[in-house]
Amino acid sequence: MPELPEVATIVSDLAPRLVGRQVVGIEILWPGVIGYHSTGDFQRRLVGQRIVGVRRRAKYIIVDLSGAEKLVLHLRMTGRLLLRPAETEQDRFARVVFRLDSGDELRFADARKFGRLYLWSTDEVTGLDRSLGPEPLEPEFTPALFREMVRRRASRLKPLLLDQTFLAGLGNIYVDEALYEARIHPTRRANSLSDEEIARLYCAVRSVLQTAIMDRGTTFASYVDALGRPGKHQLNVHVYRQAGEQCPRCGTPIERIVVAGRGTYVCPKCQALTIVAA
DNA sequence: CAATCAACCTGGGTGC
DNA sequence: TGCACCCAGGTTGATT
Numbered sequence: 001m002p003e004l005p006e007v008a009t010i011v012s013d014l015a016p017r018l019v020g021r022q023v024v025g026i027e028i029l030w031p032g033v034i035g036y037h038s039t040g041d042f043q044r045r046l047v048g049q050r051i052v053g054v055r056r057r058a059k060y061i062i063v064d065l066s067g068a069e070k071l072v073l074h075l076r077m078t079g080r081l082l083l084r085p086a087e088t089e090q091d092r093f094a095r096v097v098f099r100l101d102s103g104d105e106l107r108f109a110d111a112r113k114f115g116r117l118y119l120w121s122t123d124e125v126t127g128l129d130r131s132l133g134p135e136p137l138e139p140e141f142t143p144a145l146f147r148e149m150v151r152r153r154a155s156r157l158k159p160l161l162l163d164q165t166f167l168a169g170l171g172n173i174y175v176d177e178a179l180y181e182a183r184i185h186p187t188r189r190a191n192s193l194s195d196e197e198i199a200r201l202y203c204a205v206r207s208v209l210q211t212a213i214m215d216r217g218t219t220f221a222s223y224v225d226a227l228g229r230p231g232k233h234q235l236n237v238h239v240y241r242q243a244g245e246q247c248p249r250c251g252t253p254i255e256r257i258v259v260a261g262r263g264t265y266v267c268p269k270c271q272a273l274t275i276v277a278a
Numbered sequence: 279c280a281a282t283c284a285a286c287c288t289g290g291g292t293g294c
Numbered sequence: 295t296g297c298a299c300c301c302a303g304g305t306t307g308a309t310t
Contacts, residue, residue, distance in 0.1 A: 003303060032287095059304080076304050078288080093288090112287045114304070155280055164305080171303050220303070221290075240303090261282075263301075 002075045004136070004169030005212035006223050006231065007059050010081055013226035015054040017083055018063070018106070022050045025099035033095045033108065035116045045069060045119055046098075058132045058168035062125065070125050072118040073108065078222045079115030082107045111222065133167040136205050146202045150190045157193075158186035159260040161205075170205065173218055173240045176265045178204040180239045185271045186259045211236065239265040 002010070023046050031039045045067070053064035061081065063071035073081060082091055084105050090097075091109045096117060098106040108117060120128070133149075134141045149167070153160055160166055161175045170178070179186050181204035184197055193201070217223055217231030220241060224230055238248050243256040247267035257264050 006303080074304080076286095077302065079304095110287095111289060112302090114286065114288095153279085159281080162304090173303055218303075223303070 002059060002079070002217070002223055003171035003174050004056075004059065004209055005174070005215075005233070006217035006225075007056050007061060007075070007169075008213050009216045009231065010226045011054055011056045011061055014061075014081070014083060014106075017104075017226075018051045018054050018100075020051065021104075022101040023047055023098050024101050027097040027099075028095075029097070030095040030113060032113055033110060033115055033117055035118045042117075042119055046071065057129060057135070058164050059171070060128065069119050069121055072120050072125065072128070074116050075110070076112070076114035076116070078112045079108065079110040080222070080224060081226055082109060082224075082228055083226050084228075131165060133163070133165055135168050136170070137209060143199060143202050147195065147198045150193060150198050150201070153190040155190060156187045156259065157184065157190055157201075158262065158264060160190050162260075162262070167205075169209070172262055172264075173220075173237070174205075174208050174212065176240045177208045177237060180265075180267060180271060181208055183270045185273045186257075186264050186266060187273065239267060241265065 026043045026046055028034065028039050028043070034042050050066040051063055052066055055062050055064070059074060061073040065071060075081065084091070084107060086099065086103055086105050091107050093109040093111045094107050095110050095113070096108040100106060108115065134145065157179060158175060161170050161178070162172070176186070178201065182197065182200040184193070184201060212218060212233045215231055215233035215236060216225060218233040218237065219230035220234055239254050242254045242265060245254050246252070247254055247270060250267065250269050252267055252269040254265055255268050257266060
């Protein structure tokens with residue numbers, strides 16, 4: 001479910017509200033979502049810790065603590081991270097609840113139980129960081145860097161852009177939106193792109209993500225921010241889940257195809273595989 | 279390195 | 295209402 005803009009929204013909601021808070025208790029309603037440590041270990045190591053920072057890397061949420069370890073969360077498809085007053089009725093599918101000294105609870109809820117919570121050392125977080133591709137909105141991600149990355153790869157763009165070790169943060173929605181914006185077909189080989197196409201794709205990736213962040217994410221089914229509010233970007237998507245609707249650019253009906261096992265939305269005219277003479 | 283598929287789980291929507 | 299079936303915003307690991 002959540003991609004970079006959704007995770008960024010949750011982190012921006014949580015950071016000002018969580019920094020300085022202390023974890024005073026933890027309830028684990030479904031132990032399966034705790035990775036690595038035993039659940040007892042998880043509770044013992046976390047209770048009493050103070051939160052000193054909340055940040056994002058790719059689609060991971062990293063909570064920096066007063067101790068040496070860091071709480072790392074991944075929401076996968078249907079995970080939610082919600083900050084609620086403790087007296088609020090429990091959220092459906094709540095799996096782990098952190099009680100805070102403020103009287104609030106940080107609740108991890110996940111219908112499908114794919115999401116995971118880890119307690120990791122600095123070295124483990126560094127290892128995660130090194131295994132991930134660049135952050136598309138950071139200044140280190142330059143057009144020249146992206147050009148070299150894309151030129152070196154032979155795979156099709158759709159799975160390549162979904163690959164978090166290649167580029168961090170994109171998921172199914174924003175890959176389709178970026179490729180549409182750049183007018184490039186998702187099955188094109190990366191190393192077949194012209195310099196101009198790579199430049200278009202670079203700009204498209206960044207503008208799609210930035211626009212979605214301004215819209216506080218995309219809600220089609222289950223995504224909500226840390227206060228339970230849906231995003232607004234579903235009102236501004238051009239192709240994702242728009243099969244049969246008219247392409248905003250040329251009016252051709254949007255098509256749904258399957259690429260690398262993923263539902264994929266394209267304008268068959270704007271994103272034609274072969275150049276058609278005008 | 280690239281591609282495909284299964285697996286992890288469950289809910290929601292659709293069509294009969 | 296019930297039921298079968300399809301779809302799902304992610305990631306990993308096995309296999310070819």
